[in-house]
Amino acid sequence: MKKIIIIFLYLILFPVATSNQEDPEGVRQFFLKVFENNLPGVAVSDYVNGAMIRSADALEQFESIMDFPPFQGDIELGKAIWETPLPSGATYADCLPNRGVNIAGHYPIFDEQSKKLISFEMLINDCLEKNGGVAYSFDDRKTMGALTAYARKLSDGMSMDIKVESEGALQKFEAGRAFYFKRIGQHNLACASCHLTHGGKYFRDELISPAIGQPVHFPVFRAGERLYTLHMRYQRCMEAVGAVPFAAGSEELNSLEYFHSYLSNGLPLRASVYRR
Ligand code: HEC
DSSP states (O other), X not given: OHHHHHHHIIIIIHHHHHSSOOOHHHXXXXXXXXXXXXXXXXXXXXXXXXXXXXXXXXXXXXXXXXXXXXXXXXXXXXXXXXXXXXTTSOOHHHXXXXXXXXXXXXXXXXXXXXXXXXXXXXXXXXXXXHTTOOOOOTTXXXXXXXXXXXXXGGGTTOBOOOOOOSHHHHHHHHXXXXXXXXXXXXXXXXXXXXXXXXXXXXXXXXXXXXXXXXXXXXXEEETTTXXXXXXXXXXXXXXXXXXXXXXXXXXXXXXXXXXXXXXXXXXXXXXXXXXX
16 A cells, blocks of 8 residues: 555656646645655654654764754854954844844745845845955855854744745746756766655665755754855765756755755754764
């Protein structure tokens, strides 16, 4: 019976999720159905545990690392940057909505005026430039990385809440979805080949995290020390399949993030965590 359901899912629903159709919520429900099959009995709220999802030992080790994070210094560095006044005298808190608290789960936002996505990182650079500073590189660990490792924590506990509410927004969502299902690189694999089809299952000898639950905890500190923003993590996976990665902060990765984050709507944010 279970086999039949799974075959049904792939034959009927995979083409739906991969073809052009205009229902973000339908796509999200499709992902949830696949993971329900891959991870029977596991609550959706536990998907945030990613590749540790099936191992009580790994989760216990994770929580004990999180009690005294070896990367606390990076978060402190971010806090210092956050609190240092910009050349105009204003601080980041002065120019971010709600002083930067409980907002990260709304980003990326589709901006109807510019018809572009605005990521949380772009919001920070915008604030910086408007107040006499020079924009940070999206992949600089010591500036944008550390700063967001702190600033995103100000939204810990809020639910991911990405909105796709206009034709323009839908186009960006569609671009991200197309990217997610496109086979790339020498290995000819799509993000979906691993994080949808194998989400919660083994692929070769690695347990693969499900797509839902991934974007809520970035940046991560791999091996407890090396900071990866979400875009930098995307780049590593693109390299792993033999593809040339898009730049951090590019429109391509913003669209991918928009689609990918939407899938986690409703899950609580918890930035700056340990990952293997
Ligand atoms: C060959 C399989 C494979 C493909 C294809 C792949 N990844 Fe991954 N990805 C992994 C593995 C293995 C890890 C590390 C274990 C884990 O967290 O799943 C990982 C980790 C991640 C993480 C970090 C998860 C976390 O909780 O820290 C993100 C985000 C991610 N991948 C996104 C993507 C995106 C986006 C694509 C498409 C551009 C992609 N991956 C393509 C195998 C893959």
